[in-house]
Amino acid sequence: MLFAELAELSREQKERLLNRRRSHAEAEAAVRQILERVRRRGDEALLELTSELDGVELEEIRVPEEVLEEAPGTLQPEVLEALEVARAAIEDFHRKQVPEDWSCSSAGATLGMLHRPLDSVGCYVPGGRASYPSTVLMCAVPAALAGVPRIAVCTPPGRHGYPAPLTLAACRLAGVHEVYSIGGAQAVAALAYGTESIRRVEKIVGPGNIYVTLAKQLVSGEVATDMPAGPSEVLIIADASAEPELVALDMLAQAEHDPLAVCVLVSTSREVAESTLRALQEACKHAPGSAKEALEAGGAVLVARSIEEAVSFANRFAPEHLQIITQQDEQVLRMIRNAGSVFLGRYSPVACGDYASGTNHVLPTSGYARAYSGLSVHDFLKRITYQKLDPEGLERIARAAITLARAEGLEMHARSIEARLERRYHD
Amino acid sequence: MLFAELAELSREQKERLLNRRRSHAEAEAAVRQILERVRRRGDEALLELTSELDGVELEEIRVPEEVLEEAPGTLQPEVLEALEVARAAIEDFHRKQVPEDWSCSSAGATLGMLHRPLDSVGCYVPGGRASYPSTVLMCAVPAALAGVPRIAVCTPPGRHGYPAPLTLAACRLAGVHEVYSIGGAQAVAALAYGTESIRRVEKIVGPGNIYVTLAKQLVSGEVATDMPAGPSEVLIIADASAEPELVALDMLAQAEHDPLAVCVLVSTSREVAESTLRALQEACKHAPGSAKEALEAGGAVLVARSIEEAVSFANRFAPEHLQIITQQDEQVLRMIRNAGSVFLGRYSPVACGDYASGTNHVLPTSGYARAYSGLSVHDFLKRITYQKLDPEGLERIARAAITLARAEGLEMHARSIEARLERRYHD
Numbered sequence: 053m054l055f056a057e058l059a060e061l062s063r064e065q066k067e068r069l070l071n072r073r074r075s076h077a078e079a080e081a082a083v084r085q086i087l088e089r090v091r092r093r094g095d096e097a098l099l100e101l102t103s104e105l106d107g108v109e110l111e112e113i114r115v116p117e118e119v120l121e122e123a124p125g126t127l128q129p130e131v132l133e134a135l136e137v138a139r140a141a142i143e144d145f146h147r148k149q150v151p152e153d154w155s156c157s158s159a160g161a162t163l164g165m166l167h168r169p170l171d172s173v174g175c176y177v178p179g180g181r182a183s184y185p186s187t188v189l190m191c192a193v194p195a196a197l198a199g200v201p202r203i204a205v206c207t208p209p210g211r212h213g214y215p216a217p218l219t220l221a222a223c224r225l226a227g228v229h230e231v232y233s234i235g236g237a238q239a240v241a242a243l244a245y246g247t248e249s250i251r252r253v254e255k256i257v258g259p260g261n262i263y264v265t266l267a268k269q270l271v272s273g274e275v276a277t278d279m280p281a282g283p284s285e286v287l288i289i290a291d292a293s294a295e296p297e298l299v300a301l302d303m304l305a306q307a308e309h310d311p312l313a314v315c316v317l318v319s320t321s322r323e324v325a326e327s328t329l330r331a332l333q334e335a336c337k338h339a340p341g342s343a344k345e346a347l348e349a350g351g352a353v354l355v356a357r358s359i360e361e362a363v364s365f366a367n368r369f370a371p372e373h374l375q376i377i378t379q380q381d382e383q384v385l386r387m388i389r390n391a392g393s394v395f396l397g398r399y400s401p402v403a404c405g406d407y408a409s410g411t412n413h414v415l416p417t418s419g420y421a422r423a424y425s426g427l428s429v430h431d432f433l434k435r436i437t438y439q440k441l442d443p444e445g446l447e448r449i450a451r452a453a454i455t456l457a458r459a460e461g462l463e464m465h466a467r468s469i470e471a472r473l474e475r476r477y478h479d
Numbered sequence: 480m481l482f483a484e485l486a487e488l489s490r491e492q493k494e495r496l497l498n499r500r501r502s503h504a505e506a507e508a509a510v511r512q513i514l515e516r517v518r519r520r521g522d523e524a525l526l527e528l529t530s531e532l533d534g535v536e537l538e539e540i541r542v543p544e545e546v547l548e549e550a551p552g553t554l555q556p557e558v559l560e561a562l563e564v565a566r567a568a569i570e571d572f573h574r575k576q577v578p579e580d581w582s583c584s585s586a587g588a589t590l591g592m593l594h595r596p597l598d599s600v601g602c603y604v605p606g607g608r609a610s611y612p613s614t615v616l617m618c619a620v621p622a623a624l625a626g627v628p629r630i631a632v633c634t635p636p637g638r639h640g641y642p643a644p645l646t647l648a649a650c651r652l653a654g655v656h657e658v659y660s661i662g663g664a665q666a667v668a669a670l671a672y673g674t675e676s677i678r679r680v681e682k683i684v685g686p687g688n689i690y691v692t693l694a695k696q697l698v699s700g701e702v703a704t705d706m707p708a709g710p711s712e713v714l715i716i717a718d719a720s721a722e723p724e725l726v727a728l729d730m731l732a733q734a735e736h737d738p739l740a741v742c743v744l745v746s747t748s749r750e751v752a753e754s755t756l757r758a759l760q761e762a763c764k765h766a767p768g769s770a771k772e773a774l775e776a777g778g779a780v781l782v783a784r785s786i787e788e789a790v791s792f793a794n795r796f797a798p799e800h801l802q803i804i805t806q807q808d809e810q811v812l813r814m815i816r817n818a819g820s821v822f823l824g825r826y827s828p829v830a831c832g833d834y835a836s837g838t839n840h841v842l843p844t845s846g847y848a849r850a851y852s853g854l855s856v857h858d859f860l861k862r863i864t865y866q867k868l869d870p871e872g873l874e875r876i877a878r879a880a881i882t883l884a885r886a887e888g889l890e891m892h893a894r895s896i897e898a899r900l901e902r903r904y905h906d
Binding site for chain 2: 464
């Protein structure tokens, strides 16, 4: 774990913290082969790959409707209730994102903006050893709010074929009927190219491991995809008012996701920084191996001379999750330019947003928050502009349009407008 | 040119019309080399490539401020005025797209959505033989409205070094100070990787030829890009009320963009279809070679049995530009699911939207309108969610979040919430 003054980081240390994108040339070759097999041989390749990579002999690719229907009943009541609380909160927050169509008219011209849902969407939900029902909700609830008529979920099979009942129950709660027991790059290939069992979709969303992420990148000429994804991250800005034990827990929570997770504290209080470091070192003794690994390799506790210095670093870092635990949270928030999702104050751990507060947990990592946004209803809508000019409206802009068309050497463009003006005078 | 009943198209004919994405394996190899040269050797490679590919020996990569300042004065007054009319219309329409931040509070939780501009954007503006000042406006005006502090334009040099005064004047009008005389894949490489003269940007937008498009695809792991682009397209839905000569002019206008342009009429009136075909054949005698080529290769006049059949085909086609010239334009518009931008009625030729009505002309082609939107202010903003819970708000969702965290096997997530609850009880 790195412990340092922010101002005294070496060039290499800074570079390592800020530049978190890695190339994966070897994995890429493997992924290309998987994509090609599925593209050429469809279902047959899916079954083979599931056997080879998941160690499961699938009898059917699609989860039968009755298995989906029965899934909620197999859960403990409090788990089912928790899923429903999460679903309702996510729906509440995302409903506020649904944009309205609008138009504006002036002097013979009506211009407007329509929103239309995508015809179909594929949600990738990680699985295998663990199950991630929360990710089902984060992808499918906004898609349904946008009005997407066809939502397909791909998630790896469990040991006995069907994905975990928890994941299936989340699908059922989110109103998803189309679920496939296929994971990894092969799932992305199926959603992008289509197979006998899985019709292709217009867009693939959802997080995954490096194989899934590479596959999404490689098929992005064929289908749209959401933001690129990498290992989970948190950056915490804390002043002297923050409680080191809580800060350490939030870093550990992020670290337990992935041995490559990145957990950074930037504190204006050397005392908080040092106490957090000690708490982390202590916790590492009991933490699961992957959390320990992540903290050792990707953990950093940095001391900033001022909140401004901390914010400036956070903006360059562009973390997936940003926690602000200070005595001036709102002022700090106003200075934030780059982050996936922000958590303010000591009572807003990232774990709340991961599950049940309502914000989305599919977020840009690896600095992609500098240019990308987290998943939202907007990902499932297209914006379509339109215009209707009447003779008056046309005449108002005709001269400018004709002049520019000729200046750009596009004579037929000019003619297509002039011909209307001629008609107009004879109307 | 294809003339047929829509219902009688062969499988191959339909496939050719609907599946318009082409692979470009040869161009890709050349583009990869260009990207690599610029990545490794920066400015030196830019100068070499400009000499090799544009035949211009550049003395400086960046256009000096005084050359930009002088550009408007070198134009004919009516051209300058036309640029200003276009700029004002584009600004008007795009200002309406600027989203407001919002938040909502309930029972101890405040959740919200912020919008932040990207720190930097690169606009690619085609050029060389012709100049496209309109594209400068379409990219830079929305970026400026979004609040992007750094907007860089790359456009190919003219024969004597600097890009055309028309393009430079548009930059000046749009408030762009950073303009580089670099075009093609090398411009995309410079914007993505950075060179001594050109700092890298967070996102690259703007249309280009196949080299530019491929380059944008290949660098999309490094920087964000707008929608994939291909040759221009128009699909026109017309009933018996449409005037064949105007329809033919709109198709010709689209055809003159590119020998690979796609121009399709779907008419419920056989008479309108036949007359348009005749008008096109007649016009081809005088049309420039590229328009003739486009119409012969990519032109189609199709007869539909009903408006519904025409709309259904248009939705599958997902055209960049959709014209609707019928006696029920608004009803038809309501049925449209996939299109870049829509033009209603006989007085709304696509050429108006290309320049001066205010809508954006950077639009998804090749069927990408099924999943992508045209350029807008949203392309230059990130959405950042945030939340602030107080003890009451945390308590309301804590049980659900803790239950789901444990169900997903993420113990530290659960602990990070529980620890807050414990604090709360001792507050």
